[in-house]
Amino acid sequence: MGMWLFLFTELLLFGGMFLLYSVYRFQYADEFHLAAKELNTIMGAFNTAVLLTSSLTMVLAIIALQRDQKTLSILMQLITIFLALFFLVNKYFEWTAKFHHGIYPGSEQLLSKSSGEILFFGLYYVMTGLHGVHVIVGMFLIAVMTRMTRKDIITKDSYVRLENAGLYWHLVDIIWIFLFPLFYLIT
Amino acid sequence: MAVDAAAIKTNGHEPSYLEFKGKHSGILGWILSTDHKRIGILYLISLAIFFLVGVTFGFLMRLELISPGRTIMDPQTYNSIFTLHGVIMIFLFVVPGIPAVFGNFVLPILIGAKDVAFPRINLMSWYMYVIGGLLAIIAILLPGGPADTGWTFYVPYSVRTNTNVIVALIAAFVLGFSSILTGLNFVTTVHRLRAPGMTWFKMPLSVWSLYSTAWVQVLATPIIGITLLLVAVERWFGVGIFDPALGGDPVLYQHLFWIYSHPAVYIMILPAMGVVSEIIPVFARRTIFGYKFIAFSSIAIALFGSLVWAHHMFTVGMSDTGQFIFSLLTMLVAIPSAIKVFNWVATLYKGSIDLATPLLFVLAFIFLFTIGGLTGVMQGILSIDMQVHDTSFIVAHFHYVMFGGTGFGFFAAMHYWFPKMFGRMYNRKLAKTYFWFLFIGFNVLYFPMFIMGWLGMPRRYYDYLPEFHSYHFISTIGSWILVAGMLMMVYNIVHSIWKGKVVTEKNVWGGETLEWQIDTPPIHENFVNIPEIEADPYQYKMNEEELEKQEVR
Numbered sequence: 031m032g033m034w035l036f037l038f039t040e041l042l043l044f045g046g047m048f049l050l051y052s053v054y055r056f057q058y059a060d061e062f063h064l065a066a067k068e069l070n071t072i073m074g075a076f077n078t079a080v081l082l083t084s085s086l087t088m089v090l091a092i093i094a095l096q097r098d099q100k101t102l103s104i105l106m107q108l109i110t111i112f113l114a115l116f117f118l119v120n121k122y123f124e125w126t127a128k129f130h131h132g133i134y135p136g137s138e139q140l141l142s143k144s145s146g147e148i149l150f151f152g153l154y155y156v157m158t159g160l161h162g163v164h165v166i167v168g169m170f171l172i173a174v175m176t177r178m179t180r181k182d183i184i185t186k187d188s189y190v191r192l193e194n195a196g197l198y199w200h201l202v203d204i205i206w207i208f209l210f211p212l213f214y215l216i217t
Numbered sequence: 218m219a220v221d222a223a224a225i226k227t228n229g230h231e232p233s234y235l236e237f238k239g240k241h242s243g244i245l246g247w248i249l250s251t252d253h254k255r256i257g258i259l260y261l262i263s264l265a266i267f268f269l270v271g272v273t274f275g276f277l278m279r280l281e282l283i284s285p286g287r288t289i290m291d292p293q294t295y296n297s298i299f300t301l302h303g304v305i306m307i308f309l310f311v312v313p314g315i316p317a318v319f320g321n322f323v324l325p326i327l328i329g330a331k332d333v334a335f336p337r338i339n340l341m342s343w344y345m346y347v348i349g350g351l352l353a354i355i356a357i358l359l360p361g362g363p364a365d366t367g368w369t370f371y372v373p374y375s376v377r378t379n380t381n382v383i384v385a386l387i388a389a390f391v392l393g394f395s396s397i398l399t400g401l402n403f404v405t406t407v408h409r410l411r412a413p414g415m416t417w418f419k420m421p422l423s424v425w426s427l428y429s430t431a432w433v434q435v436l437a438t439p440i441i442g443i444t445l446l447l448v449a450v451e452r453w454f455g456v457g458i459f460d461p462a463l464g465g466d467p468v469l470y471q472h473l474f475w476i477y478s479h480p481a482v483y484i485m486i487l488p489a490m491g492v493v494s495e496i497i498p499v500f501a502r503r504t505i506f507g508y509k510f511i512a513f514s515s516i517a518i519a520l521f522g523s524l525v526w527a528h529h530m531f532t533v534g535m536s537d538t539g540q541f542i543f544s545l546l547t548m549l550v551a552i553p554s555a556i557k558v559f560n561w562v563a564t565l566y567k568g569s570i571d572l573a574t575p576l577l578f579v580l581a582f583i584f585l586f587t588i589g590g591l592t593g594v595m596q597g598i599l600s601i602d603m604q605v606h607d608t609s610f611i612v613a614h615f616h617y618v619m620f621g622g623t624g625f626g627f628f629a630a631m632h633y634w635f636p637k638m639f640g641r642m643y644n645r646k647l648a649k650t651y652f653w654f655l656f657i658g659f660n661v662l663y664f665p666m667f668i669m670g671w672l673g674m675p676r677r678y679y680d681y682l683p684e685f686h687s688y689h690f691i692s693t694i695g696s697w698i699l700v701a702g703m704l705m706m707v708y709n710i711v712h713s714i715w716k717g718k719v720v721t722e723k724n725v726w727g728g729e730t731l732e733w734q735i736d737t738p739p740i741h742e743n744f745v746n747i748p749e750i751e752a753d754p755y756q757y758k759m760n761e762e763e764l765e766k767q768e769v770r
Binding site for chain 1: 334335338397401402404405408409435436438439440442443444446447450454455456457458463464465466469473476
């Protein structure tokens with residue numbers, strides 16, 4: 031129950047930013063439209079698929095543990111971590127590409143654009159950045175779980191912690207599913 | 218295990234939580250302890266230190282304002298000092314105050330649990346509290362100087378000033394985290410760990426108020442977290458979000474800020490109301506009047522309180538409809554608050570009142586909170602708010618609510634649970650003496666602010682026109698009386714912890730709730746056997762029997 035409540039607070043954390051996004055989108059509808067075209071939809075879609083798959087492997091890890099297949103569970107957790115890393119690397123390329131085009135907070139090129147576009151990219155960096163931080167935290171969390179599984183602290187009969195980590199990971203996934211259409215698809 | 222000396226000293230069962238030997242000993246036994254009672258004491262100590270720092274800043278500020286022009290400091294220092302006074306008092310004292318100290322100490326006992334739901338997270342939130350507090354202090358010492366934005370960190374100034382705003386923001390963020398964790402812990406504890414037989418309507422009223430507070434903490438704090446973080450990001454990377462130069466909207470910052478900070482006001486006052494509902498029946502020797510009304514009004518306050526944030530912004534430009542709605546909602550909050558006050562007074566009516574120190578503080582609470590509450594309704598009225606907005610009228614109002622309400626509620630709780638916490642009694646005569654110092658000093662300090670605010674004295678100003686001199690002068694005299702009372706209180710509490718008269722009886726005040734049925738001070742896990750609850754809280758049978766006897770005669 032504690033974990034559910036915590037996830038609730040996390041949702042609210044992002045909720046504040048979604049609120050900002052919607053207000054500014056309403057204010058600068060056309061400029062947001064223009065700015066969203068700059069983002070690479072294919073890369074975003076690819077990353078969505080990666081993250082969704084990682085959610086699946088996390089569930090598989092929990093199921094495997096429930097069926098007392100310790101090695102399989104550990105393997106699945108490791109795959110989850112790997113996919114998360116993959117997501118981040120992808121994100122890194124995406125960000126650096128933007129940087130090369132001179133679009134980063136405070137850059138001259140960005141400041142010369144209209145204020146709606148500045149806001150769009152500001153929100154883009156902050157929201158995906160914060161999401162990225164959550165991905166890193168999630169990776170760390172799952173790594174701890176893997177270690178605990180290996181040491182038999184998490185077992186068939188006591189897998190609440192793994193389940194909680196899983197819940198957290200699904201949340202990270204869900205938030206991305208909201209971020210993706212908001213920034214990449216609605217143009 | 219053989220019975221040792223310590224065990225005999227504490228009613229023969231087990232050593233008290235103060236003497237309990239866990240995995241660690243000495244100071245480590247405290248700062249690594251997951252016992253909710255020890256964590257409560259840790260909070261008490263750290264909170265008291267920050268409170269005294271905050272008092273010092275407030276005192277200096279008042280001293281500066283004793284006469285027009287420069288008295289003891291320059292304007293920049295003054296700006297920093299009122300910012301720090303605000304940040305420390307709000308984020309480090311009134312918001313965590315009662316839930317962190319007394320909530321931690323008594324909540325699990327009141328519902329018959331051995332500890333909170335997540336003892337380790339509980340300890341972690343104390344650490345976050347301390348880290349946040351230290352960061353706030355580091356922000357003072359770093360080059361660049363302490364933040365000078367006021368505790369509200371309004372943009373665009375907070376993005377542009379050269380002072381250490383980021384550190385202060387992060388401090389507030391960390392403290393928010395600590396607050397969320399405490400809230401989360403309490404909600405889960407109340408849901409999961411109630412003793413068998415303790416149904417929702419058999420819970421003591423302070424549990425109800427702590428429970429509704431915890432919900433507000435969980436729901437509102439993330440918003441301020443993200444808002445402050447966004448300001449920090451804006452400063453760091455120049456991301457445009459609120460800065461109008463980059464297309465942002467500073468009014469949105471205010472909205473997001475008050476979406477948290479107004480509910481936070483109820484995080485501050487609700488636990489104090491719980492304490493009051495707890496203390497009054499004990500010293501009036503009567504069952505609380507309207508138990509369910511008080512319980513539900515806690516929830517109602519939490520609910521309505523979350524919907525009124527924009528009344529802080531009547532003057533920044535909003536649609537007329539918006540202003541009307543927020544004005545109406547603001548006045549609605551007064552209804553559940555008034556329900557509580559009437560129920561408390563009704564409980565006192567025809568009670569056999571024992572004017573002990575905790576009750577004195579409670580009566581002062583009712584008096585001051587009523588003044589604060591009614592002036593709050595005044596500000597909910599649009600036309601009046603336009604007149605008094607950002608004047609010292611507002612300062613007086615929120616000090617009556619927060620200091621007069623939460624502060625006095627905190628003192629009441631401290632004097633009420635002190636014997637249970639430490640197994641010693643404070644000097645009761647001295648306590649009554651400084652109560653009057655505090656009460657009189659408080660009114661002399663803040664009441665003139667109502668008058669001068671009404672006449673147009675703006676808040677936060679370093680200098681003022683000569684016609685306000687006499688009010689400021691009286692106000693500063695009041696601060697001296699208040700501080701004198703405060704010093705006496707600190708002396709009494711600290712001295713009594715070590716040297717006070719030893720109390721071993723379980724039930725010092727004749728209370729009916731669970732904490733008075735266990736050892737003084739409580740043993741490590743509170744209960745030898747988890748009690749089964751059958752009756753309602755606040756059953757003053759003794760009193761009823763006496764009344765019957767009188768009627769028979």
